[in-house]
Amino acid sequence: MGDVDIKEKIRKRKLKDFTLLYIGYGELAHFYGTESEFFKKKMRKFSEELEEIFVLLKRNYDDFVLTILGDHGMI
Numbered sequence: 001m002g003d004v005d006i007k008e009k010i011r012k013r014k015l016k017d018f019t020l021l022y023i024g025y026g027e028l029a030h031f032y033g034t035e036s037e038f039f040k041k042k043m044r045k046f047s048e049e050l051e052e053i054f055v056l057l058k059r060n061y062d063d064f065v066l067t068i069l070g071d072h073g074m075i
Helices: 004-011 025-032 037-060
Strands: none
16 A cells, blocks of 8 residues: 555654545445445455554644545445
């Protein structure tokens, strides 16, 4: 995953802002269905990545805003 630099910048408190795009999860839901084990596994991994970024932000910044947007409601 290409977020290694983002996580390191958070740890070093050098991050001013960022946009992180996870593209394709909605398409996985359309193709595999929201109840498939494959899709659920991918979503758990996605959730873990977001949680890790949130925890790092919370640990390293007193004031931040994390906004998560969905592209068409499947996720």
